[in-house]
Amino acid sequence: MVTTNPWLAGPSPTRRLDRERLEERILNLLSSQNMCVLATVGPDGPLATPVRYFHLDFAIVFTAAGTSPKMRNIRADPRLSIGVFAPLVGQASSRGAQLFGTARILEPGDGDFDRYWPVVRWQSDHVERSRPLDEPPTGTIGVLEADRIVYTEHWLRREGYAPRQFWSR
Template sequence: MPTTNPWLNGPSPDGVAPRDLLEDRILNLLSTQNMAVVATVARDGSPAATPVRFSSLGFEIMYSSWNASPKSRNLRRDPRVSAGIFAPLVGQASSGGAQLFGTARTLEHDDPDARPYWEAFRWQSDHVERGRRLDQPPTDPLTIITPQRIVYTEHWLRKHGYHPRQIWRAE
């Protein structure tokens, strides 16, 4: 039987991708996807996972949320967070995604530290969809996830001799 991607056959290579290549692949994923599942720690210690639409700035991802939402309340109590991002799966060769592990902080819209994040945040499409004016930016808080570790998976890396799962750590 013909094989579409013969490099997927057999055991995975064990190569470690160079940091610059890994960072490029991670940034590509963050720039080309917009949905993540964010997991926070609930009051009773159980995980609470919520899908969010996100934007990215470097290796950080951000989303807007009300301060009263369960995920926002959880993060005020415990800033530890994990986020899962994945590319659409067509087959094994397209299998890829990232798990971000780090901390989150919420910035109010008028916080000066929020300015570069609001400049990178893609809020305009949400405003258009909801019939809001584009000359009136959102006033919701913005939550920024800063990863300390990213577990990146991309099976296409196998083609180049690298293991499909790579670990990135903040310097």
């Protein structure tokens, strides 16, 4: 039998990446994807919502109507988990991150709104909807500054590193 990726066989290595290399890999993932699954808890139980995101370092920024179920849930319980993943072709390509922290909902005029708003690429939405580009939208943004991240990349096994790595602020 031909084995495509023999380095995937056997027990996983346990060696940890140094912080700088781990951060580089996490930021590469966050920069190369634009969709995540945002998990909240509401009165009817868990809610996992696919959303487009933007990032500023290890902060995930997303837009949503202030009255949406996810925003309602965040207002009631701001603990948040976000999953970001690359397309999966096979186990060798398995790459993703789970980010955990306490979310904030920011409105225009809030202290940190102007810090995060510039990463939101609203212009493409305006073009799709035939809206003028000289009239930026005004609305809420959600921000999760990750307190901890579980990063998974099976390709790391090739170099003798554990496929699951852990980052904390």
